[in-house]
Amino acid sequence: MPLWRAALPLCLLLAGGQCLGADPLAAEADYPAKGTPEAAVYRGAIVFNHYCALCHGPKAEGNGRAAKLYTPRPANLVTSDKNDQYKELIIRQGGKMVGRSEFMPPWGNELTNEQISDVVVYLHSINVAGGHAK
Numbered sequence: 001m002p003l004w005r006a007a008l009p010l011c012l013l014l015a016g017g018q019c020l021g022a023d024p025l026a027a028e029a030d031y032p033a034k035g036t037p038e039a040a041v042y043r044g045a046i047v048f049n050h051y052c053a054l055c056h057g058p059k060a061e062g063n064g065r066a067a068k069l070y071t072p073r074p075a076n077l078v079t080s081d082k083n084d085q086y087k088e089l090i091i092r093q094g095g096k097m098v099g100r101s102e103f104m105p106p107w108g109n110e111l112t113n114e115q116i117s118d119v120v121v122y123l124h125s126i127n128v129a130g131g132h133a134k
């Protein structure tokens, strides 16, 4: 969540709508332009934080709060060597359908096509391990 959103209710409480500190309109200018790859990364990060971080960790390093409940552990998505196509497949269908752990849930019925595509773009953007083959 952008800082200004978190700060906004507080601003509204204080001084009858006068915002102290962050200027929400200035911060909003940082939102990537619609239709750009940056916007997809931005949206994908929101999807990731909401649905995936509990297991995969806030930085996608496989160490979320629930990670220790699972063997094998949730994958480190920063160092993952899987390509975008594979990631989309396991995200849609879940681990079990691709012969992996059933604890990687299927998201195909939960997320929209745009959310899935955005989260794949986000994972691509944070990956350092050459899982970049299309």
Ligand code: HEC
Pocket (backbone or CB within 6 Å): 047, 048, 051, 052, 053, 054, 055, 056, 066, 070, 072, 073, 074, 075, 076, 077, 080, 081, 082, 087, 090, 091, 095, 099, 100, 101, 102, 103, 104, 105, 107, 119
């Ligand atoms: C309940 C815990 C849990 C949640 C929530 C979860 N995952 Fe996973 N995920 C796993 C586990 C466990 C594995 C490892 C499966 C294995 O190794 O057999 C995994 C594996 C993966 C992989 C394979 C990566 C690789 O390198 O092989 C991807 C991609 C992935 N998850 C993406 C996601 C995304 C995106 C979300 C959110 C939409 C998500 N996961 C939510 C548990 C979870």
